[in-house]
Amino acid sequence: MDKPPPKQQRQKTKAKTRKTSPSRHQHTPTETSQKALKGFQEQPIHTAHSIQDDLLEKIKKGTYTMTIAPSDLVDFGGQKSFDMTHQLFIQHKGTFILMFDGRLGLYTELEEYPQGDVTAASMLVHWINSVLTYCTKSDDKMPRIVFAATHSDSFSEDEKKKLIEKFQEELTQMFSSHKLHEHILYDKVFFINATDVADLEIDRLKDELVDIAFQQSTWGQQMPIVWVPLDLQISDMRTDGVKLITKEKLFEMNKYNDKLALSERRVEDFLLVQHSIGKLLYFNEPALRDFIVIQPSAMVNILRAFITDRMFWPDNGPIRDILENLSSTGVLTKTDLFTLWLQPAFKDILMNDRIKEYVVQLQLWLLIPEMNFKFM
Structure with missing residues (x-):
């Protein structure tokens, strides 16, 4: 990534995509208009995938230079109830x-x-x-x-x-x-x-x-250009609403990059660096290394099931009872946790038992100093 220009030279710009199409007429076009239309070429409609294809072509030719710095934003819950989630998202940079x-x-x-x-x-x-x-x-x-x-x-x-x-x-x-x-x-x-x-x-x-x-000292730091295809593939998945993927799925995606595919060791390096800068969550621990959270903010929603301020609790019902008991005892059973996850807000994230088990293990690893989980 290139060094930024001086502050006085930086200007805000807005990218505009133009879409041009020939006008539709009810009458039969004249010979003159037909000749004019013959040489007309519709402007290309750029999509995320077409842009990715262009970038991959430039990477193969060695002419690609990144000029945009991606930035991830996380909205923390300010209430004290959310303190134990801070370590998931606080990054040194x-x-x-x-x-x-x-x-x-x-x-x-x-x-x-x-x-x-x-x-x-x-x-x-x-x-x-x-x-x-x-x-x-x-x-x-x-x-x-x-x-x-x-x-x-x-x-x-x-x-x-x-x-x-x-x-x-x-x-x-x-x-x-x-x-x-x-x-x-x-x-x-x-x-x-x-x-x-x-x-x-x-x-x-x-x-x-x-x-x-x-x-920041990392501004302008050179990053391996062979990481770009995998980074773009993950970005596409985020755009499509995917929150978590398995490492095996990532390896499968990586293979489609042909000559730009990374070795398993390089994929591991890629994941650790991406985790260190907050773009994804990957923990190289025995019970956690099979999954990658490609949308870190999804963890905020997952933890919101039981780490939530009293003002957001339902007025009554089983969910209220579970949260009341958790607040007074500090104990949450696995049965109650899965009941909390049955709420509509969590169904698009915790889609199967394997993902639920991963999130349970992640919570144990991250939150055990703060909270006592009792599995029944």
């Missing part, structure tokens, strides 16, 4: 946007926490410590943590400016002395209006995220 309600500020007690003494400030401290716990210190100061306040539409322009200054002063006071303060952009707050698609503050936030990405 990630950028994290911590958001709070700008109407309430940092020190108003939050109503959804009846125990009291819980404010946006205390939640931000909790999240920052969670993020930095899973990440090691490095020269590139990654991960980075950015702050955004919401509901700016509730204030006038003058009020917004004053609040931004106030938030920045408060965050600076909170985090400037943190032992890992170089990871925390505490002197800048983006006050956004999520209801406005043209909100300039959101554009500023996006520009900041791009700038952080360009500062």
